[in-house]
Amino acid sequence: MSHYELDARRLLCPMPVIRTQEKAAKLKPGDTLAVICTDPGAIHDIPAWCRVNGHEIISIREQQDELRINVLICDG
Amino acid sequence: MTKTRKAAALISGGLDSLLAAKVILDQGIHVEGLNFFTGFCVEGHTHAIRKKDKAKPKRNNALWVAEQLGVKLHIIDIIEEYKDIVINPKHGYGANLNPCLDCKIFMVRKAKEWIEKNGFDFIITGEVLGQRPKSQRKDTMAIIAKESGANELLLRPLCAKNLPPSKAELEGWVEREKLYGFEGRTRKPQMALAAELGFDDYAQPAGGCCFLTDKQYSQKLADLWKASGSRRYELDDIMLLKVGRHLRPRPHFKLIIGREDGENRFLHGYRKQYTHLFTVSHKGPLVLIDGDTAAEDLDLAAQITARFSQGRNADRVEVEIQLLDGSSQTLSVRPIAAEAMPGDWYL
Numbered sequence: 001m002s003h004y005e006l007d008a009r010r011l012l013c014p015m016p017v018i019r020t021q022e023k024a025a026k027l028k029p030g031d032t033l034a035v036i037c038t039d040p041g042a043i044h045d046i047p048a049w050c051r052v053n054g055h056e057i058i059s060i061r062e063q064q065d066e067l068r069i070n071v072l073i074c075d076g
Numbered sequence: 077m078t079k080t081r082k083a084a085a086l087i088s089g090g091l092d093s094l095l096a097a098k099v100i101l102d103q104g105i106h107v108e109g110l111n112f113f114t115g116f117c118v119e120g121h122t123h124a125i126r127k128k129d130k131a132k133p134k135r136n137n138a139l140w141v142a143e144q145l146g147v148k149l150h151i152i153d154i155i156e157e158y159k160d161i162v163i164n165p166k167h168g169y170g171a172n173l174n175p176c177l178d179c180k181i182f183m184v185r186k187a188k189e190w191i192e193k194n195g196f197d198f199i200i201t202g203e204v205l206g207q208r209p210k211s212q213r214k215d216t217m218a219i220i221a222k223e224s225g226a227n228e229l230l231l232r233p234l235c236a237k238n239l240p241p242s243k244a245e246l247e248g249w250v251e252r253e254k255l256y257g258f259e260g261r262t263r264k265p266q267m268a269l270a271a272e273l274g275f276d277d278y279a280q281p282a283g284g285c286c287f288l289t290d291k292q293y294s295q296k297l298a299d300l301w302k303a304s305g306s307r308r309y310e311l312d313d314i315m316l317l318k319v320g321r322h323l324r325p326r327p328h329f330k331l332i333i334g335r336e337d338g339e340n341r342f343l344h345g346y347r348k349q350y351t352h353l354f355t356v357s358h359k360g361p362l363v364l365i366d367g368d369t370a371a372e373d374l375d376l377a378a379q380i381t382a383r384f385s386q387g388r389n390a391d392r393v394e395v396e397i398q399l400l401d402g403s404s405q406t407l408s409v410r411p412i413a414a415e416a417m418p419g420d421w422y423l
Binding site: 015 | 111113117135136138139140142143146147148149150151152153315341345
């Protein structure tokens with residue numbers, strides 16, 4: 001189990017989701033992925049993407065104009 | 077034990093694709109959604125930029141549809157490949173720069189590639205015969221099936237009864253009798269079916285999901301091509317066309333003027349790629365210059381920037397200009413008069 005980070009700053013919806021999806025496809029169940037983004041739409045879209053594809057949100061943190069969304073990769 | 081058949085559903089986020097997928101799910105087919113991102117999709121990002129739109133839901137409609145259906149959704153980036161569709165559509169454009177027929181052929185072709193790679197059996201779309209003037213006629217729907225290479229693998233559940241049976245029907249994977257024969261531009265049958273299936277909250281009716289169908293957006297894209305001397309674009313170009321006021325006071329440059337704080341913040345992200353201006357003596361917009369500018373052009377750009385600031389009625393407004401080489405200068409200018417800005421400057 002490893003931890004990864006994805007810089008999705010400045011990308012607009014749905015690009016943060018697409019980049020998350022591409023990265024997640026290369027990871028194993030149990031890995032965690034922190035997605036750092038600036039599009040406020042990601043606060044809805046990445047959790048929705050996790051729900052439909054069987055992954056889990058561990059936490060969402062907002063710091064200034066950035067979001068840090070921690071995803072647990074599951075065997076979706 | 078019979079094998080569970082699998083279908084890939086093109087999910088735009090609108091009502092028709094939601095219904096088409098639901099109808100097939102209800103026949104015991106395993107369905108997964110495909111959503112293609114062209115760069116021109118009207119989605120949450122435009123809401124996310126503008127502060128005044130903060131109250132609007134920012135959901136991604138395709139993801140929302142997938143959640144309602146309980147299916148997986150694969151969002152596929154086709155930005156690069158899609159350029160050729162926009163620039164050289166074999167079947168031409170619709171009323172604006174919308175290459176709807178070529179677009180549909182392309183997306184169904186990509187879906188066919190996807191089902192081959194992932195071991196799925198057929199493709200479904202929410203197309204309805206006669207719903208769209210160009211891409212959803214009986215003749216053009218046959219062209220889509222043929223030119224995409226999907227042929228009989230393509231099933232349109234909402235109007236299947238008006239079309240020759242697809243493989244899924246011929247093989248008995250789905251019951252043709254439980255499919256529909258919707259036809260024409262009316263939305264009433266879809267709304268009635270939505271109510272019957274228990275959907276009372278859904279996104280916009282079909283259409284309106286692509287900026288290329290928008291007249292003003294298409295004019296800005298045409299202007300971009302004309303000014304650059306070539307029909308090319310990058311993702312940043314087409315994103316910027318969605319944001320701000322675009323004015324072309326001279327053939328060799330245009331200004332992109334933020335209309336409110338959200339747009340100013342978004343444009344701020346491009347400050348290293350463009351010469352940009354902002355007012356320092358009054359509150360005002362961030363303005364990007366797209367093109368090559370001489371000293372007199374910068375003076376004009378500063379006057380226009382001042383015009384769109386809170387100093388529009390002041391005698392002088394201080395405007396800072398930051399150039400691409402990192403240097404900056406401050407000009408004191410008189411805001412340009414409204415009557416000195418011809419209407420054809422506005423794109």
